[in-house]
Amino acid sequence: MTINKRGVCVFIGLLGSLWSFGQGFSNKDYQFLLHLESISAYDEGIFWLEQRESVFGRSDTTAFHLGMFEYYKKNRVGSIQFFDDVTRSNLRFWNSSRFYSGLQYAYLGNYSKAEQTLMQTDSMSALYVELRKLSLAGLSLLDHNFERFESFQSSFDPNYYELIDHQQALLDTYSVMQDHKRKSPLIAGLLSAVIPGGGKFYLGKIGQGTMSLMTSAIFALQAYEGYRKDGPNSASFIVFGSIFSVFYAANIWGSVVAVKVENVNFNRTNHDAILLHMHIPIRLLCK
Secondary structure, three states: OOOOHHHHHHHHHHHHHHHOHHHOOOHHHHHHHHHHHHOOOHHHHHHHHHHHHHHHOOOHHHHHHHHHHHHHOOOHHHHHHHHOOOOOOOHHHHHHHHHHHHHHHHHHOOHHHHHHHHOOOOOOOHHHHHHHHHHHHHHHHHOOOHHHHHHHHOOOOOOOHHHHHHHHHHHHHHHHHHHOOOOOHHHHHHHHHHOOOHHHHHHOOHHHHHHHHHHHHHHHHHHHHHHHHHOOOOHHHHHHHHHHHHHHHHHHHHHHHHHHHHHHHHHHHHHHHHHHHHHHHHHHHOO
8 A cells, every 4th residue: 555655744744733723823823833734735824724714703913824725726716705804903914805805806806805905004105105016006007097007107216126037027018018019800801801901911931921922813813714714604614713712711710710810919918917927016015
């Protein structure tokens, strides 16, 4: 029988920690909790905290770390529920829970709730005030509210090395979003209807556009040649005319879809970049 050494060690640690529950939340218990986080033993950590909670009730420390374990498991809704149980009586955990909860709301796409949560932070150092400003600027970009983003970024303080790279990354993303000329699926379809491949040229895919134009031209010429020689009932005209018609319609549809996919990919790339540069400093500073 194979023995999972990590599992045995965690289980022994759990027993030892539970034995000390009568003494309250000791430093040894807290170090064990951090150890579970460091080895990604998230389920074991949740079990440990739930057992402690059944004895002592829910404290800010317990609620915050339950939220962190759910955060590590990417259970966004579950982590928010635990973070919401943290109270202002412990400002360290309160502020950290507001940052993490706001971040989770941002990942869920609820930007108004994310902003509301971030604004609940209280009595922070200048560094954490700047972190909140960075987070709110990121939310503005996610919401495509460029005017609001400009109001935040204009007061970015470049004197915090922990944040300066992320401030610049948001500025770079903002510039890319501002300079991007969004393509219209309707225009792409109309151009392809007028000139096969026109939609791909419009999208900047010159090679694909050229291939579509040449292929359509070949089928069209073959159909025309069949019609010219043998009339509309000729096999050559019917076959190549049918192929051209299918290809022509598919080219129009493909151009429309290609523009939609391009727009979605552009938005997703920037969306992920913004969340990343909101996420990293929160993960670094809110421990």
